[in-house]
Amino acid sequence: xxxxxxxxxxxxxxxxxxxxxxxxxxxxxxxxxxxxxxxxxxxxxxxxxxxxxxxxxxxxxxxxxxxxxxxxxxxxxxxxxxxxxxxxxxxxxxxxxxxxxxxxxxxxxxxxxxxxxxxxxxxxxxxxxx
Numbered sequence: 001x002x003x004x005x006x007x008x009x010x011x012x013x014x015x016x017x018x019x020x021x022x023x024x025x026x027x028x029x030x031x032x033x034x035x036x037x038x039x040x041x042x043x044x045x046x047x048x049x050x051x052x053x054x055x056x057x058x059x060x061x062x063x064x065x066x067x068x069x070x071x072x073x074x075x076x077x078x079x080x081x082x083x084x085x086x087x088x089x090x091x092x093x094x095x096x097x098x099x100x101x102x103x104x105x106x107x108x109x110x111x112x113x114x115x116x117x118x119x120x121x122x123x124x125x126x127x128x129x130x
Contacts, residue, residue, distance in 0.1 A: 005021055006020065007019075009086050011086055012085040012087045012088065020093075025084070026061075029084055032084075045079075046078060046079045047103060049105040050105040057109060071108065072107075074108060077105040080099045080104050081100060082099055083098040084098065
């Protein structure tokens with residue numbers, strides 16, 4: 001069997017799957033990172049952010065009850081991963097970056113805070129996730 005360098009990538013605005021050379025995909029991601037002035041960090045700051053969020057939650061006793069404190073901390077926080085879809089409807093197949101923040105240290109606290117503010121201010125529901 002011949003060893004190839006191809007991979008499958010989802011298309012951005014359809015349910016299609018694109019077959020692309022892995023090196024070409026990597027080049028597109030690297031170009032995107034370079035064009036958007038992103039830098040590689042020497043150390044993963046996830047643990048530091050987790051501690052800062054934990055301290056901030058503990059200081060908010062008037063807004064957040066003690067039982068909710070534990071729920072707002074991610075048990076195993078991880079830095080969000082970059083995933084890409086290809087924009088098949090555009091020339092040269094640019095990428096659409098997708099970042100899943102669910103495992104990020106601040107995800108649960110941000111979601112809870114957003115809901116609390118919306119409830120306290122009685123803002124109209126605008127299709128926000130609950």
